[in-house]
């Protein structure tokens with residue numbers, strides 16, 4: 001019982017942080033700099049809505 005696991009909220013950062021880097025099509029997690037499109041299937045990444 002050393003770790004405080006068991007709740008439901010983890011303090012490992014916001015999931016939204018990496019959610020914007022995951023391809024909605026193939027689920028590829030983009031590493032490094034965020035790209036506008038997936039490097040695998042070429043689908044548009046759900047990142048930056050105002051910039052187009």
Ligand SMILES: [Zn+2]
Nearest residue numbers: 023026038041
């Ligand atoms: Zn993809």
